[in-house]
Amino acid sequence: MQKYDLIIIGAGSAGCMASITASEHSSKVLMLDCKEFKEIGKKVCGDAIGAHHFKTAELKNPPSDVARGRIDAVLVYSPSGRNSYKIEGEGFALNRYEFGRWLLNQALDKGVELRPDTKVISPIIEKEKVVGVKAVDTKKRGIQSFLGRTVIDASGWTGAIRRTLPEMHGLVKEPSWEDFAVCYREVRELKVEIEKPNSAKIYLDADIAPQGYWWFFPQGDKLVNIGIGVKGGLGNDPKRLFKDRIANLPVLKDSKVIDKGGGAVPTRRPLHSLVAFGTIFAGDSGFTANPIHGGGIGQSMISGRIAGRVAIESLNEDDPNKILWRVNKEYVDAYGMKAAGLEIFKIFLQELDNEDLEFGMRNKLITESDLDRLSYGSGHLSISEKAKRIIRGIRRLSVLKHLAETARYMKKVRKLYENYPEEEDYEIWSISVDNLFSEFKKIYI
Ligand SMILES: Cc1cc2nc3c(=O)[nH]c(=O)nc-3n(C[C@H](O)[C@H](O)[C@H](O)COP(=O)(O)OP(=O)(O)OC[C@H]3O[C@@H](n4cnc5c(N)ncnc54)[C@H](O)[C@@H]3O)c2cc1C
Numbered sequence: 083m084q085k086y087d088l089i090i091i092g093a094g095s096a097g098c099m100a101s102i103t104a105s106e107h108s109s110k111v112l113m114l115d116c117k118e119f120k121e122i123g124k125k126v127c128g129d130a131i132g133a134h135h136f137k138t139a140e141l142k143n144p145p146s147d148v149a150r151g152r153i154d155a156v157l158v159y160s161p162s163g164r165n166s167y168k169i170e171g172e173g174f175a176l177n178r179y180e181f182g183r184w185l186l187n188q189a190l191d192k193g194v195e196l197r198p199d200t201k202v203i204s205p206i207i208e209k210e211k212v213v214g215v216k217a218v219d220t221k222k223r224g225i226q227s228f229l230g231r232t233v234i235d236a237s238g239w240t241g242a243i244r245r246t247l248p249e250m251h252g253l254v255k256e257p258s259w260e261d262f263a264v265c266y267r268e269v270r271e272l273k274v275e276i277e278k279p280n281s282a283k284i285y286l287d288a289d290i291a292p293q294g295y296w297w298f299f300p301q302g303d304k305l306v307n308i309g310i311g312v313k314g315g316l317g318n319d320p321k322r323l324f325k326d327r328i329a330n331l332p333v334l335k336d337s338k339v340i341d342k343g344g345g346a347v348p349t350r351r352p353l354h355s356l357v358a359f360g361t362i363f364a365g366d367s368g369f370t371a372n373p374i375h376g377g378g379i380g381q382s383m384i385s386g387r388i389a390g391r392v393a394i395e396s397l398n399e400d401d402p403n404k405i406l407w408r409v410n411k412e413y414v415d416a417y418g419m420k421a422a423g424l425e426i427f428k429i430f431l432q433e434l435d436n437e438d439l440e441f442g443m444r445n446k447l448i449t450e451s452d453l454d455r456l457s458y459g460s461g462h463l464s465i466s467e468k469a470k471r472i473i474r475g476i477r478r479l480s481v482l483k484h485l486a487e488t489a490r491y492m493k494k495v496r497k498l499y500e501n502y503p504e505e506e507d508y509e510i511w512s513i514s515v516d517n518l519f520s521e522f523k524k525i526y527i
Pocket of ligand 1: 091092093094095096097114115116117122123125126127128129130131200201202203236237238239240242265266267309344345346347364365366367371376377378379380382
């Protein structure tokens, strides 16, 4: 049995980025994926990504055959459609398959060994450390074992080995469905030209998309990715909501469905530790997506980049586990701290009904610049603006009270994450984070 420096489970954006990074320094990197070769890269997604993620992930911008369209603003509409926010910023509407292949080809060019048709079913654990994985060859059916000095689980939200690891505080093995957005989307070719083809549109309407939103993301003049995401675990079926409430929009009349499908995305804070028992979690398997809008491509690339680099740095160290812990600190600084604050904000948002949303947007209780900061992942709402908003919104005190409380808890969360612990103090810290979230939910929900 060949022993690898690094085994990466999953060839999505997190796994490919980890491979690209690690293969620059080691010729013994193995990437496993359960899909057959030509299927790797396919992903049900909204296909939109902010350009800033490429800079943070230290990757060049996608070429023109990978990006179908450019985005220069996101428009967020209130339930009546009469009030809207405009968040300016550069982004791409991706051809998602070509994007996946573009990342995969970069990993293969760097020399990663890829085994498609290989479904990981369990970790191999020795002395409380993952030393490899067992996998089924999905074509020939046999079980194979692969040994690695470090393993990265980049297998998406299902978490191929997360659920079979021993207990560790904050290692959420079976996340609640309420921590996911369940989604359905179609890519359609329209008969009509799209108005504002460079604007991605988000529609807040608690009746159509309970505790979520529906989107209209143009991919050029006549192509659109249109879909809906709702809070999981409450029995809402996004496909049914799409068919009943969205598919009959006039703009879709006589349009052709190019692709369709459903999926899930975690919308909670990342795992308290992205490192457990010698394994690193990257991308959706570590719950890295933005808790408010579920955008996770950028975060999966960034966490994959960090995971691949630190895994390689740990190879020649006497105590590799101590080095692996750096993944946590680096990811908290890059995005994790912001994501935790955003989960608090998400809990606030999900409790609002259409009247609250309309009122809040009409009176700009949350301003465009707040939204801008939140969509980039900063959880800060400034005091003076907040005070002004309270005066403006005197008629709906409960929402305002909750908004002020939310801002206070976002600050508390930030403080905890600013003091992310060393491994020996991790458990106490992890308990404090859970306690803070429970406290917020108790007073608010
Ligand atoms: C409907 C929908 C819309 C979205 N819209 C957007 C958007 O517009 N913008 C955005 O930024 N994000 C969006 N997201 C989120 C984004 O798609 C994900 O956060 C991101 O793709 C996660 O990448 P990943 O590499 O972690 O996981 P994945 O892309 O899921 O890749 C995981 C890989 O692991 C493989 N795998 C799984 N299990 C195993 C196993 N047991 N053994 C071996 N291989 C395995 C899979 O085959 C897959 O190739 C959306 C998600 C959904 C569901």
